[in-house]
Amino acid sequence: MLNFLRAAAMADDVRFYLGTYTEGRTSQGIYTGKLETGTGKLGPLELAAETASPNFLALSPNGKFLYASTRNSVAAFRVEDDGRLAALNELPAGDGACHVSVDATGRNVFAANYNGGSVACFQTKPDGSLAVRTAFVQLTGSGPNPERQNHPYLHSIYPNDGNRLVYACDLGTDNIWLFKFDAQNGTLTFGDGKAGKVPAGSGPRRLALHPSGRFAYVNGEMGLNVTAFARNPVNGELTALQTLPTLPEGAPSNGVTTAEIFCHPSGKWLYLSNRGHDSITVYAIGGDGRLKWIENAPAGVKVPRGFGIDPTGRWLIAAGQQDNKIALLKIDSATGKLSATDQSAAVGAPVCVIFAPRPPAAVIK
Numbered sequence: 001m002l003n004f005l006r007a008a009a010m011a012d013d014v015r016f017y018l019g020t021y022t023e024g025r026t027s028q029g030i031y032t033g034k035l036e037t038g039t040g041k042l043g044p045l046e047l048a049a050e051t052a053s054p055n056f057l058a059l060s061p062n063g064k065f066l067y068a069s070t071r072n073s074v075a076a077f078r079v080e081d082d083g084r085l086a087a088l089n090e091l092p093a094g095d096g097a098c099h100v101s102v103d104a105t106g107r108n109v110f111a112a113n114y115n116g117g118s119v120a121c122f123q124t125k126p127d128g129s130l131a132v133r134t135a136f137v138q139l140t141g142s143g144p145n146p147e148r149q150n151h152p153y154l155h156s157i158y159p160n161d162g163n164r165l166v167y168a169c170d171l172g173t174d175n176i177w178l179f180k181f182d183a184q185n186g187t188l189t190f191g192d193g194k195a196g197k198v199p200a201g202s203g204p205r206r207l208a209l210h211p212s213g214r215f216a217y218v219n220g221e222m223g224l225n226v227t228a229f230a231r232n233p234v235n236g237e238l239t240a241l242q243t244l245p246t247l248p249e250g251a252p253s254n255g256v257t258t259a260e261i262f263c264h265p266s267g268k269w270l271y272l273s274n275r276g277h278d279s280i281t282v283y284a285i286g287g288d289g290r291l292k293w294i295e296n297a298p299a300g301v302k303v304p305r306g307f308g309i310d311p312t313g314r315w316l317i318a319a320g321q322q323d324n325k326i327a328l329l330k331i332d333s334a335t336g337k338l339s340a341t342d343q344s345a346a347v348g349a350p351v352c353v354i355f356a357p358r359p360p361a362a363v364i365k
Helices: 002-010
Strands: 013-020 029-036 046-050 056-059 065-069 071-079 085-102 108-113 118-124 130-138 154-159 165-170 175-182 187-197 204-209 215-220 225-231 238-245 257-263 269-275 279-285 291-298 304-309 315-320 325-331 338-346 350-355
Touching (some): 056 350, 085 130, 108 165, 118 187, 238 291
Antiparallel strands (some): 071 085, 165 175, 204 215, 215 225, 225 238, 269 279
């Protein structure tokens, strides 16, 4: 009986949400579906909320509220029992809002503004709606690429697990900025400024914190590389360990850029998407945080701008911005390698994949 209950728990459905581009596309906003984690079967996709180009999504820690960056604002939604979303409100974030995240309390929502080169923080009300923008920081500087790095371009923002520090990747200056965070008041202050820096001209896009908190990984959108950092748990400083290419030697790189990056829940592997090459690079993570290339697996979609790994660590869903579909890949539990499945679904210009948090496992007595 005990083994049966455990097997049933492992086969639970997990809900996921898709952010999309809507301008000139068939998409209408945010979509949702379910993945059966035991079998890898995708359920049908449904429109969860109609909204204009929700390019990145983030759920509150309790899974009750969802927040979306929508070009120049942040929109708040309540998650209904059926997974659909009820619109709460929307507030201006800055020019080109492209990434959102939520702090550990669920009471603060962060936004990175690409065009404006700024970051913002909003505090929320008990009903999940956005109350007020409590922080707005304008960054300055430039990088060596005059076409892409003439000023800061903030591409992502992440609170650390201790909820004291916030990281932001700046494609325009090659910096990973570090802010001290006051969760009570929702304020961001520079602290020591730069947490770390990637090789010149790399254009840092996204960051993945290792589950242990000891390491961080940043993909260079333009440099087609990934930099591994050791992380100081006290002050948040990032010390570069190595930088590796994301493409196999000799692979064509014209028109190729990196996009999303995530650590496997086990902390054993790192996954990174390559647009144009349309692959997912897989690395093994060593005990010292250094990376070892494993493979470049076909993403199963064209222009994989976003992807997500389900909470069990068994499956990866890749979003194809160009071919208007999502594809499910299986993660080998022993090697971390990816393999294709027959599971896919059509949706207009998907660019972000997030999974709802799994409820705590039932106590079996």
